[in-house]
Amino acid sequence: MPQADQKAQNDRRPTDAGLKPMTVEDESTLRESLKRCSPATIEAAIAYRKTNEASHLPAVIIGVIERFVEPDLRAKLKEADDELRLVEDLGIDSLTMMEIVILVEDVLQMQINNEDLRNLRTVGDIKVFIDCKVRGLPPPRPTKFLPIEQIVSVMPIQAPFLFLNEATLSGGGAQGKYKITGQEFFLRGHFKDNPVMPASLMLEALGQLAVLYLLEGSSPDEGKIVDHTKIFFTSCEGVRCHRICRPGDLLSLSIKPKRTKMPLATFEGSIRVGQDKAAMAEEITLTFAYVDAKIIDDQVDSITANRSAAPQPKAASA
Amino acid sequence: MAKVYVTGLGFITSIGNDLSTVAESLKALRHGVIAYPPFAAANIPVTVAAPVRGFDTESLDPEDWTYPERYRVKREYLRSMGPHGLYSYCAMLQAIEDAGLSPAEISNDDTGLFGASAGSPNLLTYYVRRMHEKGVMRCSPLGIVASIAGTVQFNLVAHFGIKGASTGFASACASSSHALGYAFDEIFLGRQQRMFVVGAEDGNVETILPFAGMRALSLNPDPDTASRPFDRGRDGFVGTGGATVLVLESEEEVARRGVVPYCELAGWGQASDGHNVAISHPDGLGLANALRRALGSAGVEPEAVDYINAHATSTPIGDISEGKAIRSVFGASGARPAISSTKALTGHGLSLAGAMETGFCAVALRQGFMPGSAHLTDLDPAVADLNIIRETVTERPQIVLNNSSGFGGANVALVMRAVPSVG
Numbered sequence: 253m254p255q256a257d258q259k260a261q262n263d264r265r266p267t268d269a270g271l272k273p274m275t276v277e278d279e280s281t282l283r284e285s286l287k288r289c290s291p292a293t294i295e296a297a298i299a300y301r302k303t304n305e306a307s308h309l310p311a312v313i314i315g316v317i318e319r320f321v322e323p324d325l326r327a328k329l330k331e332a333d334d335e336l337r338l339v340e341d342l343g344i345d346s347l348t349m350m351e352i353v354i355l356v357e358d359v360l361q362m363q364i365n366n367e368d369l370r371n372l373r374t375v376g377d378i379k380v381f382i383d384c385k386v387r388g389l390p391p392p393r394p395t396k397f398l399p400i401e402q403i404v405s406v407m408p409i410q411a412p413f414l415f416l417n418e419a420t421l422s423g424g425g426a427q428g429k430y431k432i433t434g435q436e437f438f439l440r441g442h443f444k445d446n447p448v449m450p451a452s453l454m455l456e457a458l459g460q461l462a463v464l465y466l467l468e469g470s471s472p473d474e475g476k477i478v479d480h481t482k483i484f485f486t487s488c489e490g491v492r493c494h495r496i497c498r499p500g501d502l503l504s505l506s507i508k509p510k511r512t513k514m515p516l517a518t519f520e521g522s523i524r525v526g527q528d529k530a531a532m533a534e535e536i537t538l539t540f541a542y543v544d545a546k547i548i549d550d551q552v553d554s555i556t557a558n559r560s561a562a563p564q565p566k567a568a569s570a
Numbered sequence: 571m572a573k574v575y576v577t578g579l580g581f582i583t584s585i586g587n588d589l590s591t592v593a594e595s596l597k598a599l600r601h602g603v604i605a606y607p608p609f610a611a612a613n614i615p616v617t618v619a620a621p622v623r624g625f626d627t628e629s630l631d632p633e634d635w636t637y638p639e640r641y642r643v644k645r646e647y648l649r650s651m652g653p654h655g656l657y658s659y660c661a662m663l664q665a666i667e668d669a670g671l672s673p674a675e676i677s678n679d680d681t682g683l684f685g686a687s688a689g690s691p692n693l694l695t696y697y698v699r700r701m702h703e704k705g706v707m708r709c710s711p712l713g714i715v716a717s718i719a720g721t722v723q724f725n726l727v728a729h730f731g732i733k734g735a736s737t738g739f740a741s742a743c744a745s746s747s748h749a750l751g752y753a754f755d756e757i758f759l760g761r762q763q764r765m766f767v768v769g770a771e772d773g774n775v776e777t778i779l780p781f782a783g784m785r786a787l788s789l790n791p792d793p794d795t796a797s798r799p800f801d802r803g804r805d806g807f808v809g810t811g812g813a814t815v816l817v818l819e820s821e822e823e824v825a826r827r828g829v830v831p832y833c834e835l836a837g838w839g840q841a842s843d844g845h846n847v848a849i850s851h852p853d854g855l856g857l858a859n860a861l862r863r864a865l866g867s868a869g870v871e872p873e874a875v876d877y878i879n880a881h882a883t884s885t886p887i888g889d890i891s892e893g894k895a896i897r898s899v900f901g902a903s904g905a906r907p908a909i910s911s912t913k914a915l916t917g918h919g920l921s922l923a924g925a926m927e928t929g930f931c932a933v934a935l936r937q938g939f940m941p942g943s944a945h946l947t948d949l950d951p952a953v954a955d956l957n958i959i960r961e962t963v964t965e966r967p968q969i970v971l972n973n974s975s976g977f978g979g980a981n982v983a984l985v986m987r988a989v990p991s992v993g
Contacts, residue, residue, distance in 0.1 A: 288633065322644060348646065350711040357708075 274301050285358050289315045297359050306386055309360075310379050316355050317375065320348050334376025335427060335506070342375075360386065371395055373420065380424075395422040398468065406467050407460070408480045412437055415457035416505070421469040425508035425519075428461045434499030449497040454531045458521035459485055459538065461507050466517060466540055473514070473542070482541040486516065490534025501525045507536070515539045574757045575824050575831035576932045576986070578669025578817030580661035583926060584620035584773075584810045584916050587638065588664065593933050597962050599944040601915040603793040603808050608775045616782050617791045620810035620917035621773055627653035628774070630696050632716075647729050650712040652690025654770035654922075655725045657813035662726055662766065665815035670829060671764075673731075680763035682734030684753045685723030686745035686921045687769070692776035693717035722770050722813075734762050740921075743881070744840075744976030745769065747924025750816065750984055751838035757820045765818045769925025773811015777920065781809065784848060786885055797918075798945035799882035799911035800889050800958050807883040810917035814926040832932035833970075834987040836870065839863025843979025850888050850975055854895025857881075857973060857981040861899045864971065864983035872900045875907040876967035877940045879927045881975050882911035883918045892973065893953035895981075906957040907971070914944035924974040928984055931970045935988050938966035 279298060286294045293315025300308035318329050321342050328336055338344040344352070349372075353364050362385055371394030372378050380392050398406075398419045407414060419428040432439075432449050439447035466478045497503060507521040517540055522532040581588065584602025585595035594600070606619035608628075626636045632648040641660050648656065666676060675681065697713035710716075715724055720738045727736045735756055739748040746769025753765035771777055781787050788806035790796040797808040824831055841859030843851035850857070865872060878896065882889040889911075900907060912930050919926050934940055942962040949958060970986045 320645075322646065343646075345646075347711045351649070354708055354711075 274298070282359060285355060286315075286319075289319045293318075300360065304386075306383055309382055309386065312359065313356070313379055313382055314375070316352055316359070317342070317344070317378070319355075320344065320352055329375070334374060334379065336375045337373055338375070338378075339373070356382070362386070373397065376424075377422070393423040395420050396468065398464070403464060406480070407464060408483065409460055409463065413456075414460065415453065415503075416460055416464065419461060419464055421465055423469075425506065426461050426465040426469055428457070428464070428505040430457055430503045430505065432497060432499050432501050432503065439499065447499055449501075449503075451491075451493045451531065454493070454497065454503070454523055455488060455491060455533060455536070457503065457505055458507055458519075458523065458531075458533060459536055461505050462517070462519045462521070462536055462538055465507060465509070465519070466538065477543045479541050479543045482539075484539050486537040486539050488533050488536045491531070493531045495525060495528050495530040497523075497525060497530055501530075503530065510535065515541055572758050572760065573821040574754050574835045575819050575821065575989070576816055576833050576835055576928075577819045577824060577829050577831045578665040578667075578671070578815075579832065579929050579932060580664030580666075580668060580815040581812070581926070581929060582622050582625075582657040582661045583812040583814065583919075584622055587622065587624055587660075589668065589933065592930070593937055595915060596912065596930055596933065596941040597937075597939055597964075599915060599942055599962060601793070601797070601944055602810065603796055603917055605791065605793060609779075614779070614782075615789050616779065616787045618788070618793050618796045618808055619773070619778055620797075620808055622657060622810075622812045625653070625656065627656060627772075630693065632656070647725065649710070650715040650721070651725050652693050652716050652721055653772040653774065654687050654690065654811060654813055655716065655721055657811070658685070658687075658722050658726060658768050658770040658815065659729065661770075661813040661815040662730060662768065665766065665817050666730075669817040669819075670827070671817070675764070675827075677731035677733055679733050681732060681765070682753070682756060682762045683723055683727050683730075683732045683736045683766040683768065684739065684749040685720070685726065685736075685768045685770070686739045686749045686925065687719065687722040687771055688740075688742070688745075688777060688921050689719035689721055690717045690772050690776075691780075692772060692774055695776070722768055726766070726768060730766075732766070735765070741978065741980040741982075742976035743883075743918070743920050743923055744974040744980045744982045745921040745924065746814075746926075747838075747928070747972070747974035747982035747984060748840070748980070750818075750835070750924060750928055751840060751982055753818050754835050754838055754984075757818055763820045763823050767816045767818060767925055768813065769919070769922040770813035771811040771920050771922045773809060773919070773922075777811065778809030781807070788884060795945050797884045797914050798947075799880065799884045799914055800893070800943065800950055800953050801884075801946045802948040802950045804884040804886060804889065804950075806885055807913065808917035810919045810922070812919065812922060812926070814922060814929045816925060816929055816932070831989050833935040833989055835928075836969075836985045836987040837864055837866075837868030838982065838984045839865070839867055840980070840982045842981065845979050847979075848977055850891040851979060852887075852891055852894075854891040854893070854898070856979050857892060857895035857975055857983070858898045860981040860983045861895060861971070861973070864985050865899075868969075868985035868987070870969055870985055870987075872903045872907075873905040875900070875905065875969045875971055877908045877910075877931075877934070877970045879931050879941075879970065879972045880909055880911040881913075881923070881973040883913050884911075888975070889950070890952050892975070893950075893956055895973075896956060908940050908957050908959045908963060908967070910941055910943040910959050912941055914946070915941075924972065924982065924984070927974075928972045928986070931972050931986050935967060935970060935986060939964050940967055 296311035523530040586592035602620040694717035756762040788796040843856035845851040940963040
């Protein structure tokens with residue numbers, strides 16, 4: 253662990269997990285706490301406590317979550333899908349989340365703030381969060397959920413050409429959903445008496461998710477704002493379609509940033525319908541530009557004005 | 571006048587975990603008292619209790635509990651329950667099945683649920699101790715829901731999707747009779763079409779033994795005679811736990827669904843002693859007033875009453891003051907209703923008692939019997955003039971009363987009437 257991180261580490265880890273030797277008593281307490289978890293979870297937890305190796309964490313986290321998930325939903329966890337949603341897919345409510353947190357805190361000897369919890373929506377979020385936590389790094393950017401109203405308010409693309417119903421954005425990329433209703437204008441002609449979502453529009457939907465990510469997800473350069481009127485499609489590579497998508501299908505879209513350097517941002521993207529692969533693109537590249545500096549200054553001014561109106565202490569670095 | 575009917579019953583009790591076993595126990599006077607292992611310590615002078623069978627809820631971790639095969643309870647439900655939460659959940663399933671209710675008939679604006687229990691003192695002390703020892707942020711998130719008074723309706727209302735009226739009653743041993751009375755009112759006043767009423771208690775060391783301090787528990791070590799209301803040798807009550815659920819429905823619902831009810835819940839009355847926090851009025855003043863009001867509410871003359879399920883818990887003072895109350899209401903008319911206390915069989919269920927015994931009365935009204943007085947060999951001369959029946963009478967009563975009295979001198983009497991179409 254680098255020395256420079258020492259302060260951050262102390263701040264975040266009041267109960268130092270360090271390499272404090274584990275006593276026989278500690279181990280039996282740990283086994284008792286985890287008695288309803290799988291043997292593999294217990295062994296991973298003991299290994300973590302003995303070695304402080306972050307590589308043991310996923311097994312511990314998944315094992316603890318599994319213990320609190322209703323038995324008939326546990327199979328889902330075996331799929332090792334980091335995008336599994338805690339509430340929607342695993343039926344974990346906020347109280348069960350507290351039970352999970354208390355057990356994780358106990359087992360990993362750490363403390364987790366209520367604030368941080370609110371941002372954890374998926375199994376992957378939890379893994380990344382805990383991983384950052386034990387390494388003494390700041391928690392990752394929170395996952396942001398955007399319902400259709402919010403998508404419409406930020407996107408330059410609008411109905412009837414918007415192919416997103418909802419989206420979640422995190423540092424690592426974006427996920428979106430689009431349900432083919434059967435009412436789409438293009439289905440009237442594509443094809444005659446045989447409505448099929450055009451592959452080109454599936455690609456368009458991925459592109460739109462990438463646009464949303466550029467606008468609302470992480471900014472390529474900290475402090476700069478992407479201009480929503482200046483994002484355009486440039487190219488795509490390695491596109492393959494695996495499944496015909498028809499009315500009633502729910503498209504699960506996913507994009508991940510690969511490279512971003514003004515004025516180009518490249519993503520990989522994929523679409524699934526349930527467990528089926530529907531389409532994938534190795535590279536989708538967009539051009540973009542930033543809002544010019546003066547406008548940014550104005551916006552920063554107004555943000556600062558808002559902040560100083562609220563009874564908050566100024567940041568120490570100011 | 572609007573009528574209210576009892577259309578479904580569920581029992582988890584010391585004398586049976588289903589209706590037919592309970593009915594058989596009542597008829598055959600089969601009691602549920604045993605030498606209770608948790609009381610075995612040398613420094614505990616009380617040795618008997620009437621625990622529910624087929625459940626093991628001793629652990630402080632609900633996931634360790636075992637219960638009969640026929641029930642499946644999700645972990646998500648168990649985590650917010652005390653032992654009596656589990657008992658009442660099972661009794662609720664029975665009552666729903668018995669009443670023949672569809673999911674839509676359970677979860678709608680016109681169906682409510684009233685509960686009564688003392689909470690779960692064992693879990694409450696455990697969680698509070700844990701809070702002090704482990705820190706406030708390490709408390710089980712649902713510890714409070716599982717343990718405070720009200721836990722029984724919190725759980726059932728949420729898990730069964732109840733959308734109508736819901737609340738709980740806390741008048742100690744009169745609690746679930748109050749719940750029944752006010753549930754009657756909800757339907758009588760047209761506010762609800764259907765009410766579930768739940769009485770429940772953990773019935774363990776923590777709910778029973780605190781009564782030893784006030785010398786209210788029987789020290790008699792013989793399970794076969796420890797609970798003997800109205801007997802000269804009685805020396806206190808025997809504790810029990812469990813749950814009873816009753817389904818009450820309006821006349822319209824009974825007609826619409828085409829069901830044959832157990833009986834009519836014809837009215838109720840309540841009054842207080844204004845005398846002592848824990849000792850009943852020596853002349854049974856409050857109970858007598860409650861009885862008069864109940865009869866008035868149901869439009870029933872004292873002579874019409876065939877059977878009284880007495881509160882009589884087998885304590886020296888309480889049984890006598892109840893005898894006086896009954897005498898003052900019925901004596902003048904020369905009426906001699908049959909009287910017995912089924913606490914001789916079950917022990918005293920505290921917040922559970924009123925609902926459990928009203929459930930017994932409903933069974934007696936449908937099946938046509940009046941349970942006798944188990945363990946009564948030497949009738950207390952102070953009540954010798956009353957018609958306290960020894961053996962079970964296989965005769966259908968037409969009008970039945972159930973009495974309950976609680977701390978603070980709260981008294982409730984409920985009136986039930988046989989349904990003409992049956993028998």
